[in-house]
Amino acid sequence: MMLDSNAKEEIEDMKSEIQTSEMILPGLDExxxxxELLRHVEDPNWDVIVFDTAPTGHTLRFLSLPEIIEAWSGRLIRMMRISGGIRSMLFGSKESNEMKEELEKFRRRVLHVxxxxSDEQLTSFTLVTIPERMGVNETLRAHKSLVEFNLxxxxxxxxxLTPEFDHPFLAKRRDAELVRISELEEKLDSVEVASLELLDQEVIGVENLRNVGQxxxxxxxxxxxxxxxxSxxxxxxxxxxxxxxxELHEGIERIYLHFPGIKRDELSLRSNDGILYIGLNGREKEIxxxxxxxxxxxDAKLEGDVLRLDIPLE
Structure with missing residues (x-):
């Protein structure tokens, strides 16, 4: 393929704007x-999402992804603007615009999550640790990092926690563990600290999980x-x-949908063959x-995080 002088100039602009290494998405698995987490957050069929994260280092790397992905996608979008003419020649203007739109939707989904x-009315992080020096120190570091991320x-x-028994070894062990718990309570003064005693068996199976839950x-x-x-x-x-x-009212079915952190311009509404679909940043859910x-x-109305739909029954 022969390129004219204008195309060559665009290529030079691209080279100065972005390096090849910057095209690689950091932490693709994460x-x-x-x-996938956002798929559940955006699904109104779920009331609560419990996200059991990996150990501290992996979790903090995972939680830093929004900033990383936003910066990465921003660079890629800028490059796509610069290279618009070349991409149109290679893929056609329609395909080129679709690529840009999908990237923008992905970026907006990342910002949404x-x-x-980061909204304390919607999300609560619970640190889990053991009453030993290493566990306490790691927990304090994790808390500091989460606060820095505004989480x-x-x-x-x-x-x-070692149960309270009339045995000198176990009593000494428990006293040392209570000191560690007191340290957590002192240094995490704005955090509610609770403890769960060591059980006589592993917590395996639905019944045991239910007992711990209670x-x-x-x-x-x-x-x-x-x-x-x-509460x-x-x-x-x-x-x-x-x-x-x-809810059923006279002549209408009223549906309230809680979409945490949503913005008006991220929502869409359409129907097909009598089925209603709600779109959030390009991803649709059947209602x-x-x-x-x-x-x-x-009749659709968004108030804060709640979308109200009034559907005529006749």
Whole structure:
């Protein structure tokens, strides 16, 4: 393929704008995991997402991805603007625009999950450690790093505390562990510190998990059907929101959808063959309705994080 002088100039501009190494997405595996997390956050069928992270170093690298990906995608978008003419020749203007749009959607999804993770009304990080010097020191470092990322840490669970027995060895061990817990309480003054005693068996199986859950959160109780927030917990406490609430009023079905951290320009609404779809940054979810729906007949209103849909039943 022969390139004219203008195309050659564009190539030189591209070379100065970005290096080949900068085209590689850092932490691709973590980025894909981040996108999978957002799929659940954007799904109103889930009320609560529990994300059990890897050990501290991996977790902090994972949580730094929004800034890394935003910088990476910003460089790539700038390069795509500079190289517009060349890309149009190689791929055609339609394909070129689609590539740019998909990249922009991905960048916006990353920023969305960052907003959710940094909002203390929506997200709560719970540190889990053991009552030993190494575990406590690592927990304090993790807390410092999370705070630097502006991520809300509300609680810390100290696991495997030696139970209180009338035995000199166990009593000495427990006293040393209580000192470590006191250290955590002192240095994490804004964080609720709770402890869970060492059990006589591994926590394996649904029944054992349920027992530990009741220790941490109390006996399960039914919460009302409103969006919330609803306060739950015993040793650990959280405020949760329902993802979706449906109500029947005279002549309409009203659906409340909780989309944490969403912005108006990130939402879209359409229907196809009577099925209603909500789009968030280009990713669509089907919303179950009582009757076939036309999007043009739906009265939609966004208030904060809650999208209200009024659907005519006739």
């Amino acid at each position: 980025a894909l995991a981040f996108d 960052r907003r959710v993770l 809300p840490v509300h609680s810390c669970l100290v696991n495997r 220790t941490l959160y109390g006996v399960p109780t039914k919460i009302d059907d409103s969006l919330g927030p609803h 739950i917990g015993k040793l650990l406490k959280h405020d949760i929101h329902r993802g979706m609430v449906k 179950k309705t009582s009757v076939p729906v036309k999007a043009s007949q739906v």
